[in-house]
Amino acid sequence: MRGVKHPLVSVGLPTYNRPDGLHRTLMCITGQSYENLEIIVSDNCSSGDETYNVVNEFMKRDPRIAYFRQEQNKGPVANFKFVLEQSTGEYFMWAADDDEWDEHFIQYCTEEFSRLGEDFVAVMMEAQYFSHSGLYDFFPEGEAFYGSNLDDISD
Numbered sequence: 001m002r003g004v005k006h007p008l009v010s011v012g013l014p015t016y017n018r019p020d021g022l023h024r025t026l027m028c029i030t031g032q033s034y035e036n037l038e039i040i041v042s043d044n045c046s047s048g049d050e051t052y053n054v055v056n057e058f059m060k061r062d063p064r065i066a067y068f069r070q071e072q073n074k075g076p077v078a079n080f081k082f083v084l085e086q087s088t089g090e091y092f093m094w095a096a097d098d099d100e101w102d103e104h105f106i107q108y109c110t111e112e113f114s115r116l117g118e119d120f121v122a123v124m125m126e127a128q129y130f131s132h133s134g135l136y137d138f139f140p141e142g143e144a145f146y147g148s149n150l151d152d153i154s155d
Contacts, residue, residue: 005114006036007090009106012083013041013097014076019050021098026058026065028100034107039065040083045073 011029015022022041029039039062043051046069055067066086070079084092091110095101102108 010087010089014079
């Protein structure tokens with residue numbers, strides 16, 4: 001798409017002790033159809049080397065990833081704030097260390113922002129939850145997920 005502006009999108013990915021979910025999320029983000037990304041991973045002092053090993057595996061193949069390990073656990077709010085402060089992109093989005101996104105998710109978001117102009121913000125509130133046994137029900141707008149019956153949410 002010659003002549004089309006592709007602004008840098010920063011994806012902040014705070015993590016703590018969830019290497020399997022982090023691996024899945026990094027697979028989704030690095031596999032996005034939109035490629036002009038910086039992926040900022042902040043490890044909130046996970047125990048052991050598993051989290052670092054997962055990120056290092058991806059950094060060997062993808063130079064868009066920056067990894068930071070906090071010297072002590074500062075709590076989730078500080079870790080979310082840290083990745084935001086490290087970002088340099090025109091757009092910023094957070095990803096949880098257990099997210100799975102459609103491969104065109106970032107592309108669709110940036111296309112919509114380009115269409116709408118500079119005075120817009122996107123906030124995602126709805127989600128679908130998966131377990132090893134399949135897809136949980138979709139939560140309609142306004143219905144809090146914690147008010148629903150999710151017996152196996154930890155799967």
